[in-house]
Amino acid sequence: MKFAIKAVAASVILACAGSAMAQKGETIKVAWLDPLSGLMAALGSNQLKSLQYAAEEINKNSASGVKFEIIGIDNKLSPQETTAALRSAMDQGARYVFQGNGSGPALAIMDALEKHNARNKGKEVVYLNYAAVDPDLTNSKCSYWHFRLDADTSMKMEALTTYMKDMPEIKKVYLINQNYAHGQQVSKYAKDMLKKKRPDVEIVGDDFSPLAQVRDFAPYVAKIKQSGADTVITGNWGSDLALLIKAANDAGLNNVKFYTYYAIATGAPTAMGAAAAGKVYMVGYGHLNMPGVMDKIVKGFKAKVNEDMYTGTVYTGLNMLDQAFAKAKSTDPVKVAATMEGMKFQNYNGDVEMRKSDHQLQQGLYISRWEKAGGKYPTDSENTGYTFVPVKYFEPYVASTPTSCQMKRPS
Numbered sequence: 001m002k003f004a005i006k007a008v009a010a011s012v013i014l015a016c017a018g019s020a021m022a023q024k025g026e027t028i029k030v031a032w033l034d035p036l037s038g039l040m041a042a043l044g045s046n047q048l049k050s051l052q053y054a055a056e057e058i059n060k061n062s063a064s065g066v067k068f069e070i071i072g073i074d075n076k077l078s079p080q081e082t083t084a085a086l087r088s089a090m091d092q093g094a095r096y097v098f099q100g101n102g103s104g105p106a107l108a109i110m111d112a113l114e115k116h117n118a119r120n121k122g123k124e125v126v127y128l129n130y131a132a133v134d135p136d137l138t139n140s141k142c143s144y145w146h147f148r149l150d151a152d153t154s155m156k157m158e159a160l161t162t163y164m165k166d167m168p169e170i171k172k173v174y175l176i177n178q179n180y181a182h183g184q185q186v187s188k189y190a191k192d193m194l195k196k197k198r199p200d201v202e203i204v205g206d207d208f209s210p211l212a213q214v215r216d217f218a219p220y221v222a223k224i225k226q227s228g229a230d231t232v233i234t235g236n237w238g239s240d241l242a243l244l245i246k247a248a249n250d251a252g253l254n255n256v257k258f259y260t261y262y263a264i265a266t267g268a269p270t271a272m273g274a275a276a277a278g279k280v281y282m283v284g285y286g287h288l289n290m291p292g293v294m295d296k297i298v299k300g301f302k303a304k305v306n307e308d309m310y311t312g313t314v315y316t317g318l319n320m321l322d323q324a325f326a327k328a329k330s331t332d333p334v335k336v337a338a339t340m341e342g343m344k345f346q347n348y349n350g351d352v353e354m355r356k357s358d359h360q361l362q363q364g365l366y367i368s369r370w371e372k373a374g375g376k377y378p379t380d381s382e383n384t385g386y387t388f389v390p391v392k393y394f395e396p397y398v399a400s401t402p403t404s405c406q407m408k409r410p411s
Helices: 002-020 041-059 079-091 103-119 153-164 181-197 218-227 239-250 268-272 293-305 313-328 333-340
Strands: 027-034 067-074 096-099 126-129 146-148 172-178 202-209 231-234 257-260 280-284 344-347 350-354 365-372 386-394
Touching: 027 041, 027 079, 027 103, 027 313, 041 067, 041 293, 041 313, 067 079, 079 096, 079 103, 096 103, 096 313, 103 126, 103 146, 103 181, 126 313, 126 333, 153 181, 153 280, 153 365, 153 386, 172 181, 172 218, 181 202, 181 231, 202 218, 218 239, 239 257, 239 268, 293 313, 313 333, 313 344
Parallel strands: 027 067, 027 096, 096 126, 126 146, 172 202, 172 231, 231 257, 257 280
Antiparallel strands: 280 365, 344 350, 365 386
């Protein structure tokens, strides 16, 4: 009898040890769902390559012992196509999904996973959002299965307007944004926060353009010129920002400063060139000349694919998953999601925290300015000889904004 008890005890210990080490050598399929066709294809292609490269780097020495395998699927920037892409990803065995371009596709994933995870116990899927920044995604529409790695629109505008309030030369602001949730939120928060911090500033334009459809922004730039604006605030991204800046340069809009969210992304640096030096500012969680692990990754990526790696949140997501796998001693999405809630971890941009109440990553933000590369900031954007140089850093608490999320956790 004693022998039988000992044998059972030994088998339980071995089983526990086996499950604790289950992730060692395991291959984890991660699906990436974003555009690889249409006007935003260049942006999507860069981000997919960035995620693949980040996976290669983490695979060399992961904390959990897992290997990440990336599956890229074109969602055509469409919510309907995203739902189909998500089904395809799950059919291929992906239990973790990355997406970032557009809050419409983001919501499609969140809605689909709420239903899928409720109906398919043991086959749950977790969504890591690396760039969709509509604040509603972690407020009124928050979901337990969604984790946002980028700072949301309100957090970025909090940092941007805190910096702008000390710029007395800013008197007339023109807002131009893409006509969907994110662009409308940029406009709303810019007006609200400038009114509080700089009530003397006049909003001289509040324009919207259709997402990823405009090929010539000259008519929009003519309106900016006519308004007498000294400053433009825009949340535009991808071709919509590159073409806007190109039109501004072509029109000789030399006396206007641009405050942006995404001027580091594909096409925009080339459109800016030397003509925009000192005139374009950007708010973000990092820059191309970050020290440490990201410096190595940025340089390695450039050497391998001859493109800039500007979407640092794809590394953040894999880093967070890797550390959560190690901590949970499991790759099961249910255990991993519970571990990531409230998790504090070291990232390439400092100490960060995945806030438990709404799954919004809390991190420091930089304001940087387009300037000639060199000295402390030698890595340039798109071989232009220019780069974004940090002019101000805000600690996580400065840009943090409250949440109204009422998180429904699985029973």
